[in-house]
Amino acid sequence: MSPQLVWFKRDLRVADHAPLARAVAAGPVLPVYVIEPGYWAEPDTAFRHWAFIRDSLRELDAALQALGLRLWVFEAELPAVFEWLHAGIGFSAIHAHEETGNGWTYRRDRAVAAWCRCAGVAFEQTPQFGVVRPLASRDEWAGHWERRMKASPVARPAQAQAVEPGAAIRAHALDPQALPAERGVGRTPCPGRQTGGRAAGEDLLASFLAERAETYRQGMASPVSAWRVCSRLSPHIAYGTLSLREIVQTHRRRWAEVRAAAPRSRWAQSLKSFESRLHWHCHFIQKLEDEPAIEYRNMHRGYDGLRDETNTDPARLAPWIEGRTGLPFVDACMRQLRAEGWINFRMRAMLVAVSSYHLWLHWREPARALARLFTDYEPGIHYCQFQMQSGTTGINTLRIYNPVKQSRDQDPAGDYIRHWIPALAAVPAEWIHEPWRMPAGLQQRYGVRLGRDYPEPVVDHEQAAREARERIKAHRASRDLRRESDRVRHKHASRTPSPERPRRKRRQTPGQGELDL
Numbered sequence: 112m113s114p115q116l117v118w119f120k121r122d123l124r125v126a127d128h129a130p131l132a133r134a135v136a137a138g139p140v141l142p143v144y145v146i147e148p149g150y151w152a153e154p155d156t157a158f159r160h161w162a163f164i165r166d167s168l169r170e171l172d173a174a175l176q177a178l179g180l181r182l183w184v185f186e187a188e189l190p191a192v193f194e195w196l197h198a199g200i201g202f203s204a205i206h207a208h209e210e211t212g213n214g215w216t217y218r219r220d221r222a223v224a225a226w227c228r229c230a231g232v233a234f235e236q237t238p239q240f241g242v243v244r245p246l247a248s249r250d251e252w253a254g255h256w257e258r259r260m261k262a263s264p265v266a267r268p269a270q271a272q273a274v275e276p277g278a279a280i281r282a283h284a285l286d287p288q289a290l291p292a293e294r295g296v297g298r299t300p301c302p303g304r305q306t307g308g309r310a311a312g313e314d315l316l317a318s319f320l321a322e323r324a325e326t327y328r329q330g331m332a333s334p335v336s337a338w339r340v341c342s343r344l345s346p347h348i349a350y351g352t353l354s355l356r357e358i359v360q361t362h363r364r365r366w367a368e369v370r371a372a373a374p375r376s377r378w379a380q381s382l383k384s385f386e387s388r389l390h391w392h393c394h395f396i397q398k399l400e401d402e403p404a405i406e407y408r409n410m411h412r413g414y415d416g417l418r419d420e421t422n423t424d425p426a427r428l429a430p431w432i433e434g435r436t437g438l439p440f441v442d443a444c445m446r447q448l449r450a451e452g453w454i455n456f457r458m459r460a461m462l463v464a465v466s467s468y469h470l471w472l473h474w475r476e477p478a479r480a481l482a483r484l485f486t487d488y489e490p491g492i493h494y495c496q497f498q499m500q501s502g503t504t505g506i507n508t509l510r511i512y513n514p515v516k517q518s519r520d521q522d523p524a525g526d527y528i529r530h531w532i533p534a535l536a537a538v539p540a541e542w543i544h545e546p547w548r549m550p551a552g553l554q555q556r557y558g559v560r561l562g563r564d565y566p567e568p569v570v571d572h573e574q575a576a577r578e579a580r581e582r583i584k585a586h587r588a589s590r591d592l593r594r595e596s597d598r599v600r601h602k603h604a605s606r607t608p609s610p611e612r613p614r615r616k617r618r619q620t621p622g623q624g625e626l627d628l
């Protein structure tokens with residue numbers, strides 16, 4: 112039996128791992144992770160992504176050791192490192208999960224596939240979750256997703272035969288327990304970053320389904336409650352420490368239990384909402400899979416020219432990304448994100464609305480900047496959501512979130528703002544959402560001088576929102592957008608009515624109406 116190479120990417124686990132199981136059945140195995148310098152120089156990479164991966168690689172190595180293997184980590188470009196390993200080991204196949212990554216990984220995967228063809232090596236790629244490659248039509252998509260999520264998880268191999276590489280390969284391998292600390296472009300410190308590795312993912316899933324999810328539906332929109340009531344599984348899904356199928360099946364067992372006990376309970380409603388989001392994960396990534404250019408250009412080409420693509424005004428971008436726009440709730444959300452690498456969906460949408468509408472920035476640079484702050488950065492979700500929230504998909508409702516209304520709704524007492532913006536710590540609820548309205552005497556009383564201790568607002572948000580609406584209205588009136596809207600809808604829109612977005616209009620409950628698909 113010839114040696115087999117398993118290439119780990121965004122699938123850092125041994126459970127429910129089809130490429131590993133297939134390789135183990137075919138011959139002795141060399142499990143490999145490659146730190147690619149070209150990738151880590153891309154503008155959407157960050158230390159916090161690498162730190163999460165690094166935690167996860169440590170655990171992956173331990174899990175492989177329990178099977179009689181170990182993880183071989185190299186720092187080099189691909190496919191060169193495969194060519195070099197092939198010269199030393201002579202493996203007959205590379206086993207990997209399909210990846211819908213950014214443009215860089217897309218080109219890299221094509222280069223690996225081309226090298227495999229030339230070298231006579233089989234490149235065996237397996238779907239990782241519900242994304243279908245190639246997808247003939249969106250009409251079939253939901254059925255594919257359901258079949259994959261219902262299938263039994265792939266059994267973890269009990270034992271495996273290891274490839275024993277020679278001295279030259281050993282000399283170049285990095286110790287997975289002592290990997291370099293820093294890789295990536297974004298260097299913002301992230302003291303509250305979520306821990307990587309499967310054990311942390313399993314703990315989150317267990318605590319979510321046993322305790323935290325009861326008020327998920329009611330609490331997901333506010334950053335005050337979201338950290339507790341949302342699953343926070345996103346980085347584990349993004350780097351594959353848990354498989355989506357494992358999550359879906361564990362969740363469905365619990366959902367069946369709570370429905371049997373009380374079908375209309377908060378638990379049952381919340382887990383129904385969670386189920387939708389597990390679909391959305393793959394639904395969004397499928398868009399990038401089907402149209403990789405979405406990372407670079409407007410999904411709806413009729414919106415080209417709406418905003419200036421070539422010039423992202425640093426005087427607007429910098430305050431936004433650094434959390435000093437002078438709009439306290441926006442700044443508090445950005446500061447939480449910078450410090451913890453995670454924030455809830457509604458606040459992500461609001462942050463994008465502020466950059467795209469109030470600050471009138473083209474989405475591309477802000478999208479990269481936020482990618483560097485999200486530990487869970489997943490290109491397929493990220494770019495599609497960014498475009499949706501920026502109004503460039505042409506098929507979604509415009510949502511120009513009012514940052515002061517969000518502030519009053521989601522943080523009425525202002526405690527969240529005070530926590531993240533110490534300069535406003537003494538400002539009472541009456542003024543904290545709009546401190547620029549405070550008379551000078553009160554500023555003095557509450558120990559904050561606007562423009563010195565905390566910025567004046569970078570824009571008048573009401574005026575800016577009005578101008579954004581006018582610009583979009585004028586743009587829409589100046590051209591016929593229908594044909595391109597039909598193309599986008601046909602290619603990317605969901606065919607199934609979401610349980611949270613029924614065709615019939617109903618009163619919305621919290622958490623609903625956040626998304627058009």
Ligand SMILES: Cc1cc2nc3c(=O)[nH]c(=O)nc-3n(C[C@H](O)[C@H](O)[C@H](O)COP(=O)(O)OP(=O)(O)OC[C@H]3O[C@@H](n4cnc5c(N)ncnc54)[C@H](O)[C@@H]3O)c2cc1C
Pocket residue numbers: 331341342343344345346348349385388389391392393395454455456457459460463485487488489490492493494496497500626
């Ligand atoms: C501008 C913008 C950018 C985003 N970028 C990312 C990203 O890079 N990576 C990422 O994982 N999510 C992204 N999201 C989607 C969403 O905000 C996060 O998935 C969610 O907040 C993660 O928290 P959670 O794991 O607690 O989610 P939960 O609410 O517990 O949901 C469980 C899982 O469902 C999926 N999910 C939840 N909401 C969505 C959604 N709206 N769209 C697609 N999938 C969803 C995620 O995999 C998530 O982990 C983005 C949203 C916006 C508005």
